[in-house]
Amino acid sequence: AQSVTQLDSQVPVFEEAPVELRCNYSSSVSVYLFWYVQYPNQGLQLLLKYLSGSTLVESINGFEAEFNKSQTSFHLRKPSVHISDTAEYFCAVSDLSTDKLIFGTGTRLQVFP
Amino acid sequence: DGGITQSPKYLFRKEGQNVTLSCEQNLNHDAMYWYRQDPGQGLRLIYYSQIVNDFQKGDIAEGYSVSREKKESFPLTVTSAQKNPTAFYLCASSTQDRGSGELFFGEGSRLTVL
Numbered sequence: 101a102q103s104v105t106q107l108d109s110q111v112p113v114f115e116e117a118p119v120e121l122r123c124n125y126s127s128s129v130s131v132y133l134f135w136y137v138q139y140p141n142q143g144l145q146l147l148l149k150y151l152s153g154s155t156l157v158e159s160i161n162g163f164e165a166e167f168n169k170s171q172t173s174f175h176l177r178k179p180s181v182h183i184s185d186t187a188e189y190f191c192a193v194s195d196l197s198t199d200k201l202i203f204g205t206g207t208r209l210q211v212f213p
Numbered sequence: 214d215g216g217i218t219q220s221p222k223y224l225f226r227k228e229g230q231n232v233t234l235s236c237e238q239n240l241n242h243d244a245m246y247w248y249r250q251d252p253g254q255g256l257r258l259i260y261y262s263q264i265v266n267d268f269q270k271g272d273i274a275e276g277y278s279v280s281r282e283k284k285e286s287f288p289l290t291v292t293s294a295q296k297n298p299t300a301f302y303l304c305a306s307s308t309q310d311r312g313s314g315e316l317f318f319g320e321g322s323r324l325t326v327l
Contacts, residue, residue, distance in 0.1 A: 109253065134315070143217075143303055143318030144256075190255065201316070205255040 102127050102195040106204035114212050115183055121176040121207045123165075123191030132194040133174040135165055138206075139187045147189070150174065161185075186211045215240045219304050219319035226298075226326050232291045234322045236304035243308065245287040246316070249273060250301040259302075262287055291324060298326045 103126040113119050125131065132151050136144040148159040155167040165176045174191060191204040217238045226232050238245065247259040258271030262281040276295025281287055287306075291298045301323050305316040 136316075141321070141323070143219075143305075143320045144316070145318070146315050149315065203256040205253060 102129075102131075102193055102198065102200065102202050104191055104193050104202050104204040106191055106207050108207050109205070110208045110210065112210045112212065113181055116180045118179050119177065119181050119185075119209065121189050121191075121209065123174045123176065123204060125172050125174070125191075125193040125202075127172070127195065130196040132196065133165070133167055134192040134194070134201075135159075135163070135174070135176050136190045136192060136203075137187050138190065144190060147176075181209070181211050183211050183213060185209060217304055217306055217317055217319035219302075219322050221322060222320065224322060224324045226324065228326055229293045231293060232298070232324060234289045234291070234302055234304075234324070236287045236289065236319060237285055238287075238304075238306045238317075239285060240306055240317060241284070242306035242317070243284070244306060245281070246305045246307075247271075247277070247279065247287070247289045248303040248305065250303055250321075256303065259289065298324055300324060 105124045107122050134149045135147040137147045138144045148157045150157050150167045158164045163178045165174050188206045188208045190206045194201045220235045244263045246261040248256040250256050257273050259277050260268055260271055260279040262268035265284050268279050268281050278290045301321050303321045304319045307316050
C-alpha cells in the first residue's frame, strides 16, 4: 500500500534562510502529488500540486517542489523564508491505482526573526 | 464567497455524550470528507461521500456516523462508542473523488471530551 514519509517533524529556520521540507512516498506507480499548508487552528490549503508535465511546480508565494520519480520524492523548497511562512506543511500522495489520497504526518516549519 | 463552513469551532462535551459536527459547502462539490487530526499523526479519513444518500467508511470509522441527505451538507456524529474522541476534525470537499482532485477544507472543529 502507498505510504508517505515526512522525516522531519519540525524544521526551525531563521528568516531569509533557505528551507527544504522532505517528502518521500513508497510507490512510483502513477501518482499525483500535493503540498498543503495549515496555519494555526485552521484547515488545510493547497500550496502546490503535481499532476503531469513539468516536474518542477511552483506556488504563488515562492515555494517550489520537484517530482523525482526515481527517488520517489517531492521535496518542498523556498530560497528565502518569511516569518509568515510559519505553519505546518503536509505532503499528500494520490495513488491512481487505488484512488486513495494519503497524507504524511506533517512538518512544522518555525521561522525565527 | 464560496467555501466550507464547519461549526462549532470549539466544542466541549462530557464523556458518554453523542456530539454532531456540522459541515456545509456552497462550492457545488459532489464529494465530501471527514478527517481527524491528532498531533504527530497527520490526517486520517473517517468517512467520505461521493454522492447524495451514499457514503463509505474511511480508515477510522468506528465510533462515528454520518449522513448525506443534501449535496451541501455532511454532518458527522461522534458517538459515545468512540474511545478517544478528543481531536481536531476537518471537513473537506472536492469536485471529483479525492484521488485526483484538490481538496478544499473547512477551518475545523476542535472537540474536547471532559
